């Protein structure tokens with residue numbers, strides 16, 4: 001940030017009294033502009049055992065596959081955000097179920113909150129954000145063409161749980177930036 005969003009004056013970057021990190025501080029109106037991580041809410045929508053996947057029609061990772069997820073809006077819950085994103089990206093209406101995964105991605109200051117979702121009907125369709133939407137069984141998931149490692153891990157959690165007949169809440173810290181297809185096998189902390 002270079003300019004104060006409250007008054008337009010150029011900001012200084014300094015550690016405010018009593019704080020421990022540099023902040024953008026406006027010398028004119030004294031506003032301190034805090035920056036904090038962003039929450040991405042999403043869900044794994046299920047219809048008759050298949051998972052609804054979307055091919056991204058927007059950058060980044062144009063053309064790669066994901067389930068619906070996006071930045072939480074102000075004044076909505078993470079579950080509401082997950083349902084809204086599902087509707088926006090795939091036209092599918094879902095009932096949000098239990099939490100599947102919380103994934104920290106500190107190198108981009110993001111926190112993913114991924115829910116289980118049940119589609120209210122088999123309806124889904126392309127949108128400005130998705131060039132293709134498709135219900136997939138586990139063996140149809142394009143593991144090599146998943147848009148983000150957070151999505152890849154969440155899908156692994158989902159199918160591992162289903163194979164075991166459980167619905168656990170998984171947590172994962174992705175500390176290293178790597179390609180969209182992780183080469184490492186991760187375990188879920190218990």
Ligand SMILES: [Zn+2]
Pocket residue numbers: 004005006007008009026027028029030031
């Ligand atoms: Zn100001």
